[in-house]
Amino acid sequence: MMTQVQSLISGAESNQISYVKEPTAGREPLKHLLIGTRTAVISTIHNLQVLGYADVGDWSQPMPTGNTGEVMSILSRQILIK
Secondary structure, eight states: OHHHHHHHHHHHHHHOTTOOSSOOTTEEEEEEEEEEOHHHHHHHHHHHHHTTSOOGGGSOOOEEOSSTTOEEEEEEEEEEOO
């Protein structure tokens, strides 16, 4: 499963134009990984949008993990460090 997670992270980083690999002043990269059923992952992504945390389009498309009925999606962003 770790290889699949690393592959997903690499793919998400190369496909997301807004992702900055080098931290900017006071900011550091952070990756969120959701793993669960397709329904649970998509529902959580939508709930996080309702809360104003991340837009649905900021997440990678759900990808199979290799476990039956399980997918994963990643969000990469820069967070402000105080």
